[in-house]
Amino acid sequence: MIKFGPSGNSTAFYDAGFSKSQDSAVWCKNLDLNAFEYSFGRGVNMSDQKAMELSTPFLENGVEISVHAPYYINLANPDEEMVAKSFGYIINSAKKVKLLGGNRVIYHPASQGKMDRETAVSLTLERHKRLCDMVYKEGLDDILFCPETMGKLGQIGTIEEVTSFCTVDKIFIPTVDFGHVNAREQGSLKTTDDYLSRLNYMIDRLGLEKMKIFHIHFSKIEYSSKGEVRHLTFDDEVYGPDFTPLAKAIKQLGLTPTVICESAGTQDKDAVMMKGIYESL
Secondary structure (H helix, E strand, O other): OOEEEEEOOOHHHHHOOOOOHHHHHHHHHHOOOOEEEEEOOOOOOOOHHHHHHHHHHHHHOOOEEEEEOOOOOOOOOOOHHHHHHHHHHHHHHHHHHHHHOOOEEEEOOEEOOOOOHHHHHHHHHHHHHHHHHHHHHOOOOOOEEEEEOOOEOOEEOOHHHHHHHOOOOOOEOOEEEHHHHHHHOOOOOOOHHHHHHHHHHHHHHHOHHHHHOOEEEEOOEEEEOOEEEEEOOOOOOOOOOOHHHHHHHHHHHOOOOEEEEOOOOOHHHHHHHHHHHHHHO
16 A cells, blocks of 8 residues: 655654654654654664664554665775775665664665766666666665655766666656656646656656655755756745645555655654645645
């Protein structure tokens, strides 16, 4: 079934006196949410013992946990030593999410840097093939690896690029951050047809089976001519996108993704709002 939840803990979580990740699962359950994304954005620093301990409250409360790998992954880096580190961040994130009881690793694919776009994308695709070999060698092919669409023009991660990376193997499914897409494309997502065109593009190339369970990040995002500037809350009335047209597209296509809200500080409240919108249709 479709799942909704926040990325990390909200301001309200901390204001209520909570501070530990062990409390996040109960917090989500009490809000009738069933997903949570844990960030290793600054590094995979969690011990195996802590990961196994943390798995218990999430499993007991029926909250599916995913992890976001470190933000500084760059599979288009020309430096092979740095690429090896990126591979390590992804593999280590996968090992931890397995101990946490989850099965999804979300990661930023690459940055263009000084390369031309075609070269950078080609290199990122080739590195996904190498990553795939490593995943199978490590026995992690029961984990889903989810490259994310990115919001800044200098980042690798358009809908088309992420789709191509996910054709490499069954272990790759896309994370579509619709706020990123909207920011990158200067406010392109307004109608249900806007969402359907992108989702159908991906279904045509990846198949309905894979896209049925794809990963979503959603928030309103301020943008400039260079793309993403910063995440906002659902209270913002200047920038998009709005969730209702996407909810209609998801319903129309019969998809059951995991939907993670990345609003700035109100991610749990806004996740509840998205769930309500979806269930009202």
